[in-house]
């Protein structure tokens with residue numbers, strides 16, 4: 001996705017018999033293919049055959065109700081008020097969803113020992129609070145506060161959060177049918193990130209091997225839509241001795257994002273981090289404000305008629321909104337103009353910089369809300385533009 005990566009031991013030729021480190025046993029090649037062998041892919045080399053399983057069991061879960069006639073109004077959700085506790089699989093609290101995208105927050109209080117795979121969606125985790133290690137069938141990645149952890153559909157993994165001393169964890173999660181890609185305008189004709197991109201190849205961390213599990217079996221939970229299925233795998237999937245390709249999980253720290261600023265207010269596309277055909281992900285990070293003598297740093301009012309706009313507020317004082325706190329989520333739906341609340345434009349005039357951190361997801365189809373938002377909705381927000 002970002003660049004070609006080769007990790008561990010890979011044979012000199014594809015698709016031929018190669019003896020691995022176990023004498024007399026050939027390596028088992030597995031192609032992880034996207035778009036029916038036409039998209040990006042990686043090739044893994046297992047010690048054992050990767051396809052055997054038994055004990056298939058569908059796990060019972062509470063029913064998530066979606067409200068598909070969500071009124072067109074501004075929403076502010078106080079996600080830190082959610083009282084749910086548990087692991088990162090069963091404890092994801094779905095807030096909004098459409099046919100392409102699911103948006104959730106997760107507070108993790110327990111690690112989960114079984115392996116996990118999201119078989120139907122790509123996952124983009126923003127680590128608001130917490131740190132630890134993610135072990136995957138591509139190798140391991142460390143993560144810390146402010147990291148994105150981006151995991152392609154069907155990656156097998158295990159999150160290990162450091163939970164000692166009541167270390168807080170909080171995650172903003174976007175699941176999407178399509179992988180998030182680097183915008184084409186950030187690449188030259190050869191695929192290299194160009195000099196106007198707000199980041200470069202060095203800013204992305206790719207998996208590293210610390211250990212290969214040569215023998216043993218494993219339990220895995222597979223998520224398909226909202227259904228969780230448990231399987232027993234005959235061979236542990238972390239028996240990969242090497243892989244190469246363009247498809248793999250990675251991390252990116254939000255402080256690596258170099259904001260683009262201008263003499264007058266620049267529109268949201270300058271904040272775009274990753275995109276696909278159904279949505280974009282933008283970073284609002286500390287930056288200098290516009291320097292025109294009469295500049296208004298806060299945004300102008302806008303009707304983005306093809307997007308529902310979701311923002312997760314991570315840190316700092318968000319310059320265009322009142323009443324927002326860390327962990328807040330807002331939704332400004334297509335069909336209603338939005339912008340700063342009364343007084344916020346005037347307040348921004350003459351300011352030199354902002355220290356805000358926020359993640360914006362613009363979806364190109366309307367979102368439905370889940371039954372979880374009822375108890376955490378700030379009832380005053382919708383009317384806070386009335387003067």
Ligand SMILES: [Fe+2]
Pocket residue numbers: 302304309338
């Ligand atoms: Fe907006």
